Every structure is written in structure tokens, then in C-alpha cells.
Amino acid sequence: MSVTVWPVWGVLPVALAVLAFAVTAAILDSAAAPSGSRRLAATVFETARLLRQPRRSTPAPDALLWRIGTAGPLMVALLMAVVVPFGNGVLSNLNVGIVWFNAMDVLLWALWWLAGWGPNSMVALVGAYRFLAQALAYELPLMFALTAPAVAAASLDVTDVVAAQHHQWFIVQMPVATLVFLGSVVAYSVWGPMSHPVAADLAGGMLAEPTGIDRLVALAGRYALLAVGAAMAVALFLGGGSGPWFPAWAWSAFKTLLILAILVGVRRRVPVIRAEKFMTVAWTVVLPLILLQVLVVAILAARDASGVM
Amino acid sequence: MELVIFLAMAVLAVSSGIAVFVVDSMARATFALAVSFIAVGVELILLDMGYLGIITILMMVMEMAIMVVFMIMLMMNPGGLMPMSMFHNTRGSWLISLGTFAVLATGSLLIPWPVREGEPPADLTRALGEAIMGSKMLVMIAVSAVLFATMVSALVLSTSRGRYDS
Numbered sequence: 081m082s083v084t085v086w087p088v089w090g091v092l093p094v095a096l097a098v099l100a101f102a103v104t105a106a107i108l109d110s111a112a113a114p115s116g117s118r119r120l121a122a123t124v125f126e127t128a129r130l131l132r133q134p135r136r137s138t139p140a141p142d143a144l145l146w147r148i149g150t151a152g153p154l155m156v157a158l159l160m161a162v163v164v165p166f167g168n169g170v171l172s173n174l175n176v177g178i179v180w181f182n183a184m185d186v187l188l189w190a191l192w193w194l195a196g197w198g199p200n201s202m203v204a205l206v207g208a209y210r211f212l213a214q215a216l217a218y219e220l221p222l223m224f225a226l227t228a229p230a231v232a233a234a235s236l237d238v239t240d241v242v243a244a245q246h247h248q249w250f251i252v253q254m255p256v257a258t259l260v261f262l263g264s265v266v267a268y269s270v271w272g273p274m275s276h277p278v279a280a281d282l283a284g285g286m287l288a289e290p291t292g293i294d295r296l297v298a299l300a301g302r303y304a305l306l307a308v309g310a311a312m313a314v315a316l317f318l319g320g321g322s323g324p325w326f327p328a329w330a331w332s333a334f335k336t337l338l339i340l341a342i343l344v345g346v347r348r349r350v351p352v353i354r355a356e357k358f359m360t361v362a363w364t365v366v367l368p369l370i371l372l373q374v375l376v377v378a379i380l381a382a383r384d385a386s387g388v389m
Numbered sequence: 390m391e392l393v394i395f396l397a398m399a400v401l402a403v404s405s406g407i408a409v410f411v412v413d414s415m416a417r418a419t420f421a422l423a424v425s426f427i428a429v430g431v432e433l434i435l436l437d438m439g440y441l442g443i444i445t446i447l448m449m450v451m452e453m454a455i456m457v458v459f460m461i462m463l464m465m466n467p468g469g470l471m472p473m474s475m476f477h478n479t480r481g482s483w484l485i486s487l488g489t490f491a492v493l494a495t496g497s498l499l500i501p502w503p504v505r506e507g508e509p510p511a512d513l514t515r516a517l518g519e520a521i522m523g524s525k526m527l528v529m530i531a532v533s534a535v536l537f538a539t540m541v542s543a544l545v546l547s548t549s550r551g552r553y554d555s
Contacts, residue, residue, distance in 0.1 A: 176440045183447035189454035
């Protein structure tokens with residue numbers, strides 16, 4: 081299966097695809113709400129409401145940093161999508177694509193914090209500090225979860241990782257890394273069980289103050305992060321576009337939607353975990369587990385390499 | 390095209406570096422510094438050192454996000470709501486910076502620059518990994534142990550009591 085590198089104008093269709101998946105995530109989320117199918121159009125209504133809502137500000141905000149913070153997550157999702165293969169194509173087969181993805185998710189440390197700092201509001205700033213605590217907890221496991229497929233494929237290029245799975249999907253060999261990656265996507269998207277920084281006990285935390293278009297962009301960014309994270313999980317662990325009968329793009333879309341539905345659905349199944357409790361679990365349970373996972377993957381990769389040569 | 394981006398990033402790196410000292414908000418100063426580092430990272434990417442460039446961006450942004458916590462905790466005027474000077478020892482720092490610039494600039498003009506020998510390897514990331522994991526492995530292991538011990542002892546020294554002890 082050869083990889084097509086899309087031309088530069090491909091950024092527009094890719095951006096539209098990211099937005100389409102983000103909107104799908106929002107619709108799935110409102111469909112799962114307790115009031116059920118009547119809320120299917122809630123995404124449309126909420127978008128229209130936020131577009132019409134005048135921007136409300138706070139006393140002495142740092143408007144520049146605040147705008148950067150609320151628009152940032154969507155930008156990060158789009159920048160991540162540059163290296164995520166979809167079907168047989170990818171926008172850039174950067175030879176260090178996995179490191180690029182990792183660097184982009186680290187940008188969220190700064191951006192979510194700025195979203196909390198900008199409005200000069202107490203609850204927002206507390207939310208921002210909660211996010212940094214949460215980020216310290218998930219980042220190392222996430223880095224090792226990204227390391228595992230790179231070790232198995234002997235490449236930092238995401239398209240090589242997809243190509244290395246034509247015998248067996250990596251989820252078989254590295255179930256822990258798959259789960260940790262998906263958990264980290266939820267955590268950096270500040271979603272569901274990891275939404276402590278925007279939790280109701282803080283009146284919305286980092287998302288307490290943004291209104292109108294700012295709020296719309298911030299919420300869209302969260303859904304887009306989930307969508308791109310799901311697509312990356314498909315490329316890293318679920319064999320990318322491989323599958324019988326249907327074309328590669330259809331398999332990529334199907335698998336991405338499946339993972340996205342799981343990520344969105346987890347919100348109403350698992351309670352919010354406080355940042356400090358998450359920290360304890362992440363460093364005492366998850367980190368040793370993912371290190372063992374990388375060890376197993378490395379031994380398997382070394383055995384394969386010595387067997388071939 | 391690459392030259393234009395390179396120059397733009399060079400200007401951005403220097404000007405956001407200057408902005409660190411011009412703005413009077415700790416948050417703005419921190420993230421102006423982050424922007425400066427990101428511009429340097431992009432320069433490295435343009436020099437075909439993709440891995441080093443992206444790692445620079447990754448590490449520096451993470452570092453600034455942690456640093457801003459401490460800056461806001463420790464500085465008198467975190468939000469820039471009250472006027473405050475970001476300078477101290479101005480005369481000394483002028484002398485030091487002008488002296489350093491003079492030494493480096495004359496050095497760069499006077500040094501006999503070496504002629505390039507050989508070609509860069511095809512995969513720079515692999516060459517870097519082999520250098521770190523091969524001949525320099527002992528240094529890396531020693532340095533990482535020392536760094537880790539430093540961090541743990543700094544934490545132990547700074548927290549004589551736990552958070553919930555009375």
C-alpha cells in the first residue's frame with residue numbers, strides 16, 4: 081500500500097474534514113444527552129446562539145492572550161492533522177511526524193493555561209492550574225504511548241507506522257499503549273472524566289468566561305482535538321485504512337468514527353476525576369504499566385529484527 | 390521562499406526576545422519568550438534538523454508553561470496591572486551584553502572558518518540517535534542520573550514538610 085502525499089492545497093479539504101468530524105462529535109454528544117433524540121439539532125441551535133451572542137468581557141482582561149488561548153485548541157487540532165494519514169493519503173509524510181504530533185499536544189499546555197489566564201477571572205485561573213497539574217500527569221504516559229508504535233515500526237514517520245501494521249494491527253501487540261493514548265487524548269482535550277479544569281464545581285473553569293464566537297471556537301477546538309486524536313489512534317494502533325472490500329478512506333473514516341464515538345460517549349459514563357487523584361494514578365499505576373508495554377514492544381521488535389537479518 | 394521564512398523567523402525570534410523585557414506582564418513576558426524559542430525551533434527545521442527543531446519547540450513550550458506558574462507565584466506584579474520595571478543592574482548588563490557582542494562579532498569576523506568536509510548523512514534523525522545511543526551513551530546515562538538526583542534533592546530541600554502536615 082503506497083502512500084500518496086497530497087498537494088499543498090490539500091490543507092483546505094483536510095481542515096474541512098477535521099471540522100466535519102468535530103461537528104459529528106458534537107452531534108453524537110448531544111444525541112447521547114439524557115433528553116435523547118429531541119436534542120439532535122442542539123449543535124445547530126447552540127452554534128447559531130453563540131454566533132449571535134455579543135461578546136461579554138471581564139474587568140481588565142488580557143484580551144490578546146485570552147483570544148490566543150481560546151482559538152488555540154482548534155489551531156492545534158488542525159496542525160496535528162497535517163501528519164495524520166487518512167486512507168492512502170497524508171498531507172505531509174514528515175519523517176518525524178510522531179514527534180510533531182507530540183510537540184503540538186504540548187502546545188496545549190500553554191494554550192489552555194492562556195485560556196484560563198486571559199479573562200482575569202478567579203475560576204478560570206484555578207481551572208488553568210488544574211489543567212497544568214493534569215498535564216503533568218498525562219504527558220509522560222502519552223509520550224511512552226507514542227514511543228511504542230514508533231519502536232515497533234522502527235520509524236517516527238506515521239505513514240511507516242501504518243505500513244508496518246499490514247500483518248497485524250498494533251493494538252494486538254500494545255493494548256496498554258492504545259488505552260493510554262486514548263486516555264491522553266481525552267485528557268488534553270479536557271473532556272469527560274478529565275474535564276476537571278472546566279468542571280461544574282468551578283462554574284466552568286477555563287470555559288467559564290468565553291462567550292459568543294470565542295466560546296464557539298473553544299468548544300469546536302475541543303471536539304476537533306478529540307476527532308484528530310481518534311484519527312491518529314486509528315493510524316497508530318488500528319492499521320490505518322486497512323480492511324477488506326471497502327476503499328482505504330472508507331475504512332479510515334469508519335474506524336475514526338467508531339473511536340470518536342467511544343471518546344465522546346465516555347463523557348456520560350465516567351465521573352470527573354480530580355487532578356491530584358489522577359496524578360497519583362498516572363504516576364504510580366499508568367506510568368509503570370506503559371513502561372512495561374514499551375519494554376515488551378522493544379523485545380518483540382529486537383527479536384523480529386534479529387530474525388530477519 | 391525558505392530564505393524569506395528564515396529571515397522572518399529570525400526577526401520574530403529577536404523581536405519577541407526584546408518583547409520579553411518591554412511588556413510589563415509576567416504572562417506576556419513568559420509567552421513572548423516561548424514565541425522566541427518556537428521561532429528558533431522553526432529555524433532548526435529549515436536547516437533540515439527536523440527532530441531537533443520540533444523537540445526544541447516541545448521542550449521550550451512545556452518549560453514556559455511550568456515557568457509561568459512559578460513566575461506568577463513569586464513576582465510582585467504578575468498581571469501587569471501595576472507599572473513595574475523589568476530591569477535591574479542596567480549599567481552592568483549593558484557592559485556585559487555589549488562586551489559579549491563585541492567579542493563574538495570580532496571572533497566571527499577573524500576566525501578562519503573551516504571548509505566543509507564530507508556530506509551530511511541522509512537521515513539526520515537516525516545519525517543523531519546513533520550518536521546519543523552509541524558513543525555518547527555513557528555521558529547521557531551519567532548526566533540523567535545527576536539531573537534526576539538534583540531535582541529530587543531540590544524538592545526535598547524545599548519541602549521540609551508535606552502539604553498536609555501541621
